[in-house]
Amino acid sequence: MHPLLAPRMSLVGSSPTAEISNKVRALAAAGHSVINLGEGELDFATPAAVCEAGIAAIRNGETKYTAVAGTRELRAAISRKFATENGLSYGPSEVIAGAGAKQLIFNAFLATLSDGDEVIVPAPYWVSYPDMIRLAGGEPVVVSCPREDGWKLTAQALQNALTERTRWVVLNSPNNPTGAVYSPAEMKALTDVLLPHDTVLILADDIYEHVRYDCDFATPAAVEPQLRPRVLTVNGLSKGYSMTGWRVGYAGGPEWLIDAMQILQSQSTSNPSSISQQAAIAALDGGTSFMTEWMKVLLERRNIVLDSLQGLTCLDADVPEGAFYVFADCSGLIGKYRPDGRMISSDLDFAAYLIEEAHVGVVHGSAFGAPGHIRIAYAIDTETLRTACDRIVEACGKLRDRKVA
Ligand SMILES: Cc1ncc(COP(=O)(O)O)c(C=O)c1O
Known part of the structure; x- marks a missing residue:
């Protein structure tokens, strides 16, 4: 590490998904000709009406600073969204918009964690949680959620992980990277455990809320209203509206926490882009009817990946209920040999092999706290996805049990 860097920089690394994209x-x-199945980003265009609202914002001169937490209109739209879609009633001082859900989660941890505070992070997890927690002075307590449990945290595992130092529990459904979705009953089992622990906050990361296949959605503050004063419900436009580049996320929670997050935001990034805010209002108020078509396309893509894997004995995955990822077990490949004689000794090696041999980028499971797996993002054009899957199958077929002389 460079001597001029602060010690805290030793706590974090650059995002593994960004590294794949760089390769x-x-x-x-x-x-x-490389195909990136590593990126958590839909290829669909942002809905036209949303783009038009952004363009109109520029034309109308809405290009200045706004209130740090977002304009009054945007916060009202966020409150309406929570009320109509989630049955959650958050007033204007209980919601905040930021430059992506990422910024809001980061600020929530920064505002609340002291040295040594623990945050329960069910694994497989979104890559950024542990590093954000460490940067804020906390300690991620990773709880492995096995495939047999549908990759979901159980009430018992949660109970076992809680200590006097637990400050937060992170619940992400639909989940990145597994696509697992908690049913209302599964969520209730967790909120029941958390109810008596009145110093524990709950981070509900609902960013993939709209990316689901025929299953119910459950968010903790709605499932257990008594927990509402301790839940931060985070959501955003990146995934459901294909608006990653616009950088708008939002959160609803207790006023004391929203206030603190706003203070941090006021001293760092200030308001999210005024133009994106106008687009976000159009998105939130415009409904999600376009999603029906998107989900049809995503379903077809999900099946393309699953069908390809089915023909392979060495890669195996369950059917994900949400998000746009297939999380495949590649442990059967560990110990096999590449055509160039090198052994695959980890999921990282396998991901490297796929890039080098098949020119297909995927993310290794270790990045999500689940070694022996890879995450395949099927958020790209369907024909390109087919080509990528064929290449993966071909590359797997070239692996050998013994080193070829
Ligand atoms: C689980 C999860 N939460 C939060 C985010 C952050 O989304 P954004 O900052 O684009 O709103 C992502 C993005 O990949 C994610 O996968």
Whole structure:
């Protein structure tokens, strides 16, 4: 580490998903046809009406600073969204908009964690939680949720992980990277455990709320209204509305916490882009009817990936109920040999092999706290996805039990 860097920089690394994207870009720049199944980003265009609202904002001169937590209109739209879609009543001082859900989660941890405070993070987890927690002085307490449990935290595992130092529990449904979705009953089992622990906060990361296949959605503050004063419900437009680049996320929670997050935001990034805020109002008020078509396309893509895997004995995955990822077990490949004689000794090696041999980028499971797996994001154009899957199958077929002389 460079001597001029602060010690806290030793606590964090750059996002593994960004690293995959860099490798993909480098190969593409060298003239190879590479396909990135590593990125958590839909290829769909942002809905036209939402784009128009952004363009109108520029034309109307809505290009200045706004209130740090977002304009009054945007906060009202966020409150309406929570009320109509989730049955949650958050007033204007209980909601905040930020530059992505990421910023809001970061600020929530920064505002509340002291040295040594514990945050329960069910694994597989979104890559950023542990590093954000460490940066804020906390300690991630990773609780492995096995595939046999549908990759979900059970009441017993949660109970076992709670200590006097627990400050937060992170619940992410639909989940990145597994696509697991907690049913209302499964969520209730967890909120029942949390009810008596009145110094524990709950982070509900609902960013994939709209990306679900025929299953119910459950968010903790709605499932157990008594917990509402301790839940931060985080959501955003990146995934459901294909608006990753617009950078708008939002959260609802107790006023004391929203206030603190707003103070941090006021001293760091200030309001999210005024233009994006106008687009976000159009998105939140415009409904999600376009999602029906999107989900049809995503379902087809999900099946393309699952069908490809079915033909392989060495990669195996359950059917995900939400998000746009397939989380596949690749442990059967560990110990096999590549055509160049090198052994695959980890999920990281396998992901590297897929990039080098098949020119397909995927993310290794270790990045999500689940070694022996890979995450395949099927958020890309359907035909390209088919090609990528064929290439994966072909590359797997080249692996051998013994080193080829
Ligand atoms: C689980 C989860 N939460 C939060 C985010 C952050 O989303 P954004 O900052 O784009 O709103 C992501 C993005 O990949 C995610 O996968």
